[in-house]
Amino acid sequence: MKKLVNNPVNVVDEMVEGYVRAHPDYIKQLSSNNRALVTVRETKQNKVGILIGGGSGHEPGFMGYVGEGMADGVAVGNIFSSPSPDPILEVTKSINKESGVVYLYGNYAGDVMNFGMAAEMADLEEDIEVGMAIATDDVASAPKEEKEKRRGIAGELFIYKAAGAAADFGCNLEEVVRIARKANDHTWSMGVGTSPCYHPQTGKPSFEIGDDEMEIGLGHHGEPGLEKGPLETADKLADRLLNDILIDSGITKGDEVAVLVNGLGSTPKMDLYIVYRRVEQILSEQGIKIYCSYVGDYITSLEMGGCSVTLMKLDDELTKVMDHPVNCPMFVQK
């Protein structure tokens, strides 16, 4: 696999340095830890701080979502690996405005341990109150009854959006956590993989898949999904993903939703819009109203091929958070 890198050992640090230098009016590195990044914009005193984070390789996730209306800081991990507690704690100290900090991350063993350790340290050593909301939107990763075991994939974007808006509205820590968790409970995703990504530090593909195959329910680190099968047309694929989401979520006629069709890194916008076209057709046939839609590479897996579909079922409160403007280097909503 051809990559534009220098020494593979340094890819994460060099990417972070490039990002911070490209967007100096949005984000800066803390001098205490080069994997701890915070907004440079003025944030209101007493606003609850929003901290996001996870492994690298998901760009524009996660550092691309530090900005107005979303997160105040991000802890950056190694490729597909949770950040350690140290950068998480440094960001926490920096973005705390006397009202506590909410951690948003995906449900992976490493993230749960590292963010958990950082939260304990913030409480014990710094006396900062920390709340958490963990994304568990991937329908394919565990049965409905075990939602708490599901992993978080592209639906994390909606959780950031909800928490970021709630913090801007002036909600206290408990309320921000409640709204973020509610957003997670109302969000369902499912993905498909068509080609692997290549880990820059091993040069090897993340999984094996034939040219004529696809894997339904694939995770965004290349974790195997529900089944491997022959490559289908965009319409058939969208039918399958959406059908599983609708059955699991119980979203039905008369409901209103936000839709995200997320590319995993190497799937062209052309393909994503073709998938969206079919998603829109089905939802409209079933009398489900699309309130807002997002199509593009929001949370990727290096150059993995494929996409995921996410629906968030809206009510008045979640509609309000989706309307809230965002201004991040990688995501602008007016």
Add this chain to the structure above:
Amino acid sequence: MELTSNGLKDFFKEVAGMVETEKDYLCELDRKLGDGDHGVTMSIGWQAIHDKLTNELVDTEDCGKISVTIGKTFLNAVGSSVGPLYATGFMRGAKIAKNKTVLNEKDLAAYWVAFANGVKERGQAEVGDKTMVDTLAPFAETLKTCFDDTQDFETAFSTAVNAAEAGMNSTKDMISKKGRSSRLADRSIGVQDPGATSAYFILSTFLKVIKSNSSKTA
């Protein structure tokens, strides 16, 4: 036998060297179960440790401080899930080694039992889940029983490493129940767990170090 602070540091340097040698093999195992980077992850952590050993820790003689620094360094460099697991292990060991410049046989047995129990507690995994606990739990149990019986650390540790190896081998036939590979279900059968493998390598490296240590003193 005894292990001085320099002996402890030599062991950690040996591990750093071993990880570089086994890096590709560990990635290869992980490619079948995870995202294929376990060797890279271990290498990032142990290279950072090697750096500390050759700089900040050169004059440190307190085995407790050395062990805490090793744990924290690994954690900060790695994150991931192995970061907190190994960090907890080395920090639990550090409690035993606190304020000691030389570790006697009893300290060493207690150190490794605390290490293994710390990892198990942090990760909340049980034997049979296809994780490093499958190496570490039988290792700690054997070490404790055997040392209580014989009061001879080298014999007990050597027997315990055999139990660790058997534990590592047993992961081949298991279904993964923890972490990302747990989504594989049946597809995880037939592959030896990379975390169980690197844990065994670390223990066998320690055995190598104490053997060469005792042949030097004998």
